[in-house]
Amino acid sequence: MRRKVHYVIEPQYLWGNIAEMARIQDSELLKTLQRGLSYIETEPFASTFRGLFSEINLASDKLGKTYTKRNARPCKIIKEIADGLSQFSTDSDTLGDAYEYLSGRFAAGSGKKAGEFYTPQPISTILSAIVTLDGQEPATGQRAQAATRS
Structure with a gap:
């Protein structure tokens, strides 16, 4: 470290x-x-x-x-x-939200799409969900745990 x-x-x-x-x-x-x-x-x-x-x-x-x-x-x-x-809320990532907002504003001000500077939170959420799908069956949801061998 x-x-x-x-x-x-x-x-x-x-x-x-x-x-x-x-x-x-x-x-x-x-x-x-x-x-x-x-x-x-x-x-x-x-x-x-x-x-x-x-x-x-x-x-x-x-x-x-x-x-x-x-x-x-x-x-x-x-x-x-x-x-x-x-007393301050820890439910949201205030610093992350501020970064996203400012990055988006910078992108808009420079005439570029915000995605060229950062990945918006909704996209990150979708990508996270896709990654976790590996542990699921597409049709039925969660995969059954493999039986342990004795």
């Missing part, structure tokens, strides 16, 4: 894990955040993100006088962000 996308973030530093730690008010959230920021700056990214988080001080008294109070504030903030994000 590192060769393909050039970086990998370990699971414990991904948003889903951090948001879950905040939701349950995990006492290790602050330490995990600090390790995660350090990891991103140094480990998998060479020098790409070096110093990116150098101004973030998770040990600041401005977050609270004790570790417990400093940990509670990011928990509350991250939980609120996660709750807000959860």
Whole structure:
């Protein structure tokens, strides 16, 4: 994966894990955040993100006088962000829909057919259905499972 996308973030530093730690008010959230920021700056990214988080001080008294109070504030903030994000619909591919719309508009503006730039969603849906037909009998639908040999 590192060769393909050039970086990998370990699971414990991904948003889903951090948001879950905040939701349950995990006492290790602050330490995990600090390790995660350090990891991103140094480990998998060479020098790409070096110093990116150098101004973030998770040990600041401005977050609270004790570790417990400093940990509670990011928990509350991250939980609120996660709750807000959860209100957005995941039923549709918003980014994909936007790409299709903009590609179609670009194609129309350049005087070319949109199909020269992308495959419209209805065509992709039809092609997907055709591919899955391999597991069906044309006249009767799904093929019967082959009997297992004993």
